Amino acid sequence: MSHPSQFALLKKRRFLPFFVTQSLGAFNDNLFKQSLILAILYKLSLGGDGSLLVNVCALLFILPFFLFSALAGQFGEKYAKDALIRLIKLAEVLIMAIGAAGFLYNQLWMMLLALFAMGTHSALFGPVKYSILPQALREEELVGGNGLVEMGTFLAILAGTIGAGVMMSVHDYAPVVATAVVAVAVLGYLASRAIPRAAASTPELQLQWNIFSQTWATLRMGLNQTPAVSRSIVGNSWFWFVGAIYLTQIPAYAQEWMHGDETVVTLILTLFSVGIAIGSLLCERLSGRKVEIGLVPFGSFGLTLFGLLWWWHSGDIPAGVVAYDWLALLGMSKAWWILLSILGLGVFGGFYIVPLYALIQSRTPEHQRARVIAANNILNALFMVVSAIVTILLLSLAKLTIPQLFLVVSLLNIAVNTYIFRIVPEFSMRFMIWLLSHSMYRVEHRDLEKIPDEGAALLVCNHVSFVDALLIGGAVRRPIRFVMYYKIYRLPVLNFIFRTAGTIPIAGRSEDPVIYEQAFERIAAYLADGELVCIFPEGKLTTDGEIDEFKGGLMRILERTPVPVIPMALQGLWGSFFSRDPAKGWFHRLWSRVTLVAGSALPVEAVEPALLRERVSKLRGAAR
Template identity: 80%
Template sequence: MSHPSQFSLLGKRRFLPFFLTQSLGAFNDNVFKQSLILAILYKLSISGDRTLWVNLCALLFILPFFLFSALAGQFGEKFDKDALIRVIKIGEIVIMAVGATGFVFDHLWMMLAALFAMGTHSALFGPVKYSIMPQALREEELVGGNGLVEMGTFLAILAGTISAGVMMSQAHYAPVVSTAIVGVAVLGYLASRAIPPAAADTPQLKLDWNIFSQSWATLKMGLRQAPAVSRSVVGNSWFWFVGAIYLTQIPAYAKDWLNGDETVVTLILTVFSVGIALGSVLCEKLSGRKVEIGLVPFGSFGLTLFGLLLWWHSGDFAQGPANNDWLTVLGIGQAWWVLLDILGLGVFGGFYIVPLYALIQSRTAENERARVIAANNILNALFMVVSAIVSILLLSFAKLSIPQLFLVVSVMNIAVNAYIFKIVPEFTMRFMIWLLSHSMYRVEHRDLERIPDEGAALLVCNHVSFVDALLITGAVRRPIRFVMYYKIFQLPVLNFIFRTAGAIPIAGRGEDLLIYDQAFKRIAACLADGELVCIFPEGKLTGDGEISEFKSGVTTILAQTPVPVIPLALQGLWGSFFSRDPAKGFFRRLWSRVTLAAGQPVPAEDAKPSRLRARVSELRGEGR
């Protein structure tokens, strides 16, 4: 079944105004911040160390995330989100008017005050930005929507940075910058007026104005979520730790290691931002329009790999003329390898960050979502500050070079994500499933929307190979409890996946009565809790590719817990490496096309084994 591209969201009112609002905000942030930094470095009459003022700018922009994210999380749950966004955007117009006045009169402290206020604006906007999306988007649109937002954010950051450079190069820069920042703020407010209503999640919430106690309480709330959510918050913040190190070092890296001028800095920023945007929008296709956290280990692997390659490929630029422009640098063969490494960092960064945001949004309770995102923002800010401290210690005191810093960060990335994946094995399990369904097989889905988005149901499917459960898990959005023969459940490597997924081992009544009885008790409990349970009613793998008689286990299950039954059929697995085809081989039918089809739900009272077998046979068709 074909699905509209994620870009079709840009044509829908429930997404486009919000997308424009947040993109214009990110653009304006960076126009103002970068213009101020360039003014300090090149335009204003300032006594003392100018780099100190630049570092003060970084501090003033990040400090509000510590101070006001907890309050922003409360706002995001207590008030209607569309109205709250419009109030924040009105505030942006006022802030930019103050900043514009500072530029016109060369008043540094006024500009610094506006920068702090813009940081506050961004801190207030963050929780409502990510908590409004689950209200506006359907579940299958969440990954695509997050991908578009991340793409828009990083391209807006790049465009704002470049635009600031162009405007500040003008002889009369002040009126140009002032007009631009106020004009963009007005456009952001106008875009926000078209955002559809988004009701408050917890309108009765009592605000706690003590920013320090509430920040600590909010942070604890975020870290006390279910392990998958809390570790996603940590993983998200770790990404900003890594990203902050790379982005902070790019100017010095371009100058000292690529022997380039300011245009080379812009080139690297462009390649990195395009990589992030590309990785973000590819997430929807690679994830099959669902929240696929299996992409997170894949993204982590790429961040480490391309970080190591960047260190490796940086060694040949130590000698040579300085201040080369970007065209001259592109004339050096080694530069292409460096740019490819930076592009890879961006692409795999997108694979890493988009599923984490989508998981946090989808698995957090509505009445806590904004505050959990606020906790994430607090932790992001903390990690970014720590990244600056680590960089100073390693570069200034340990006397590492910038490429060696990249090497250290790449090794640290292995350790941090190994910890996350160990604590939450679901990441690793989903990665192995994703890898299987995107390497040995090309899995097509047909009518899987017939599987309910919530509530209990029993799935019945033909049993063709040892990896049937993995392929079904990779295709269906909801978690599934599989009932499988206990000897398959115990297979090495696959056992880790089955245990992590909560599979239920079963034995024949004559083999092990205890396992048999425990299996039916667990099945009944799972269905009573509203979960999906999948069984293979043939009771064994097919030995000839045909569908055997369905056993009476399905009748026993439905007698205890009557729920709708969804017939499923796998086609194309017979003859593959994991089937029992005598003529199989590892390379036979490699990258073969496999179809998983779902039929119409069958009421429990009509779900006789023979009738279900006929339904599954009809779904599968003639192919095996």
């Protein structure tokens, strides 16, 4: 089926005002922060160490995430999110008025106070920002919405950084900066007034005001979620650890290793930000409009690969008589490898971060969602502080060069994500399914919305190849428990995926009565828990492409646990690589076009094997 692009959300009132509000907030954060840093370094007569004050600025902005994220998570659940956003954006106007006065009257303390307050504003906004999306968007829109938010955030950060440089280059910069930051804050507040109602998820929540105990309690809540959610929080924070190291080293790297001027710094930041925007937007198409955590290992692989390429090609650019500008570098073939590596890092960073955010949102209970996101923000801030400490230790004490630091980060990325994927093998399983359905097969879906979003159901499908379960599991948004012949279940490599997915091996009653009886016990337990179970009633792979007789085992399942039955059919899989058709050549078996189609649910009292076989046959049609 054709679906509207994620950009269609930008026409919806339930998304556009929020998108504009959060993008303007990210833009203003960086516009003010970067203007303050440039003022300290180049404009203000302070008589002290400017670099020390720059580090103080970084601390003042990040500190509120430790202090107030736990409180922000509670606010995000107790109060209506739309009203909370408007209150936070109104506070931004007052904060920016203080910052503007600091610039106009050359008062550093007022600028630093405003910076701390803006950090507080961002800490309060974060949990609301991500917890409102599942309320405003449908499930199939969640990945696309997150992709747009990440795109908007990183492009806003880039625009704010560049805008600050442009404004600070003006001779009489103070009125320009003061007017801009207040004007953007006012625009953000006006945009927030159009955000539709988003009701409180837990209005009865009792607020806990003890910052330290509640921060610890919030962290524990986040990390005590299901392994998939808790490790997604760790993976999300790891991304910010890696990103913070790369972003903080870009100015020095551009000067020392690319022999460039300030325009080269802007070029690198632009490539990195645009790369993340591209990767974030591509997530919806690559994930098939569902939360596809199989993209996370793909993104992790790219982060390592392009990090290693960046390290490998560093030092290729010879020093010039004068510093290169960005146009000069674009004319050098050796610079292109570095620039492509930076762009690749951004693209695969988008593949990595967007599914993690979407998974945290979709699998966290609504009454805890804002606090879990607050825990994520606390851990993000902690990882960013640790990244600064690690950078200092490696560059100052271990005497590593910046490219060697990038090498260490790339190798650490392998270790950290291996840990995450080992604890939660679902990531690796979904990656293998995603890879299969995007490499050897071109999979299309029809009428899968007939599969219920909640509640138990029995799915029945024709059995054409050894990877039927993988193709179906990759197409349906809900987890499915498959029943399959135990010898297929034990196939090397595929067995890892089947075990991780909770697949149920079954044997013939006369072949292995123990496996046979255990299979029906597990099927009944899964259905009783409200899960989807998929069986292949033929009991074996087709050897001629036709649909064989349906066995009576499905009736035994329904007698014990009466649930709706949904017929499905795989079209075009006969003759593919993993089918048993010997007639087709190797090339024809690759890139097979496969369609999975679902039919309307049958009430349990209407089900009989012959009727069900007839329904599946009609769904499959002539396309074997």
